[in-house]
Amino acid sequence: MKKTLTFGTLAVVAGLALAGCGSSSANKAKDQNKTLNVTEASEMQIADPNKATDAYSFDMMEQTTEGLYRLNNSGKVVAGMATKVVKPTNNNTKYVFTLRKGAKWSNGDEVTAQDFVTSFDRQVDPKTKAQYANRLETFKNYAAVQSGKMKPSALGVKATGKYKLTVTLSKQNPTFDYDLATELLPVNTKLVKKYGSKYGTNASKVAANGPYVLKNWNGTKDTWQYVKNDKYYKKSSVKINKVNVQVVKTSSTAENLFSAGKVQETRGTISGTQVKEAENNAKLKKQLVKTLTGAVTVQHFNKDRKLTANSDFRKAASAALNLKQLTSKINQDGSQPLKNLVAAGTAKDPNTGKDFADAVGNYTKHSDAQAKAYWKKAVKALGSSNQKVNLLISTSDSGKNMAEYIQSQWEKDMPGLKVTITSVPLQQEITKMFKKDFDVAQFGWTGGEPDPLNDLEIFQKGNSVNFTGWNDKQFNTLMDQAATTTNKKARYTLLKKAARRAMEVRGVNPIDQQAQITLLSSKVGGLKYSATNTTGQYRYAYWK
Structure with a gap:
């Protein structure tokens, strides 16, 4: 995927019931005219590639x-x-x-x-x-x-x-x-x-200029269409003429639409206990696809707020979280704990042959004792244990569940701390974060490229999505050196040092490496998903 913000995890269009497909050319032509109905997990922002920042706009542009x-x-x-x-x-x-x-x-x-x-x-x-x-x-x-x-x-x-x-x-x-x-x-x-x-x-x-043309989207609608582009140079390879898209943010709604045959693909909406329920349903289990993605969930701590500017508070906030429990018990969707800012599977360290994330090390180990010790030091510097912090998240079922778990763990390990949660639609969260109108903001980041630099740069000086406002000279120097070094082994050594330095400063806390759960109809072929490309390319889709 792209360097994009997903902010969280990843009116009903009338669908056509799926019927058996014949093998004659007449039936195939008829199938080509049958609409594919799919869901998207959130509204898209804009259809302008120069201004898009969110994953959903880039899903459309793909x-x-x-x-x-x-x-x-x-x-x-x-x-x-x-x-x-x-x-x-x-x-x-x-x-x-x-x-x-x-x-x-x-x-x-x-x-x-x-x-x-x-x-x-x-x-x-x-x-x-x-x-x-x-x-x-x-x-x-x-x-x-x-x-x-x-x-x-x-x-x-x-x-x-x-x-x-x-x-x-x-x-x-x-x-x-x-x-x-x-x-x-x-x-x-x-x-x-x-x-x-x-x-x-x-x-x-x-x-x-691609396989499909965007239709019936006015900038705010939560439904739109992709219609086959008759001007596309490879139009003959596009098998499905029309795709209806609707935004569905609720897991139960997405599953119900899929089970009823109203949609044939629902991607990035099913999460939490809904995944387990789907796996226990023999019919749905055969149509469930899990993909560990390159997208990560991270927390940004605003350097201009008194509490979040305190390094011991930020360290306590990390140590208090049992990320293994969070991913297995709360998310329940195949997501994995994030060890540092770089997603597993992004690249291999040429110096060791290890996955880069493993080569950097695990900086998100859970310890209630350490969390309480860090909090004690923070309270001494702040002058009081009676502190308030707001956790900003975007609207989604899984985001809410994660936030409530984090709230409970922070308040348990940091006595006196009052944690509130603000859940807003995607566009509002984007606006708040760019204005630095938050204490702690939790959001999804898709570095996407097969290179560690793209996950690390969210903490770099001058980066447009460095929402923390932190400017660490040592980290910036290491990143600048890595960007200009042509020797691959030397470059990765610098990137490892930068990754470790980011974890020492703790302006950003890693949470999880997201998994994408897709319910895909067994009667639709051609759609594939991977860590670097989680969007199904409908140009390859066909009715079986």
Whole structure:
């Protein structure tokens, strides 16, 4: 997946009852016209790739928008709008792409090199106020453009012809191919000029160059559709013509819709005891898919609040939590305790051959005694044990259950502490966190790329999602050194040191590595999920 915020874990569309499929070409054509009904765990924010910050918007763009590269059904990077996956030159900093001739947007415009230039320049342009401008921080002149010292046209991306694109980086980026396939996406230049800041705010103000076109979404609706893009260059490979999407946040509702045949895929909604119940149902068990993802749940502690600025409180808050109990007894969905800020399975340490998370070490061990000892030190510095703290979460069943468990453990190990929980919709939580209007904020983070740096950077100076406000010089230096080191073993040594330093400072507490639970109809084929690509790509789906 992408570097995105999931904020937690991961009106009913009328579905068609699934019937047996014949083998004749007539029946297959009929099946292609049968609507696939699916759920999403939360509302999407926007259809503009330059401004999107949430996983749900990128779920949509995975169906509708294709970059220079894309991910195939096995999660491998393959050519997309570019004719091939290219090898960089100039110490892995220069990329020259040739685009497919004849590739079109859904409105009939050709996809050109300028569409990528427009997108990349626009995202870094400070006037756009893109919260994820730093997705392009390795582009040449990024910092100068972002600060307003240079014009957006100075960014290291140029159209050297209608179908020729050159990207120049300031330093090598080990995950650049993956980024090009998942988050560095084009925009339709003509529509951006026409709609400006309104581009992508509803389905009528955006075009698609991928397998599907977004329909019937107005910026706030909790239902929308994907309709097959007749202009897509590989349209013949898309087997299902229409997908209905509805937001379902409640586990019981999602399961009921699936059991009734109203939806054929419900992803990231089933959680907690609902998973156990589904596993005990012979029919549902056969249609249940568990995927340990690269998404993690972490807590940010606001450095500007007196209590959360206290390091002993933050250490007590971590030690008080039995993450094994939380994942097995509260979540009950296959999620695993997070040992540090890097998800297991992200990468192997070339120095040891171990999983990077294991090589860093376990910094989330539970100890009631240590929690109480840290709290005692915190109380001495604060002057009183009568303290209040608010835990901010997004609206979801599992998020609420986790928060209540955390509340009980904190109050048990830190006598005198009063913990309140504020549960708000996704958009409100995003707003509060960017405004630093919180004490402790718990949210999901999808670094996604197969590189530890992407999980660690949420604690780095200048990162747009460093909600804590902490600025640790030692950590920043290690991260900067790792970003410019070309020797792989030396780079991973620096990243290990950075990961350990982050755990010493404790501005961020790791909670769990999320699992995605999917109920997928046995009559639907072609959908696959993995740690790096948890979104089912409907371009591969078919009726069995």
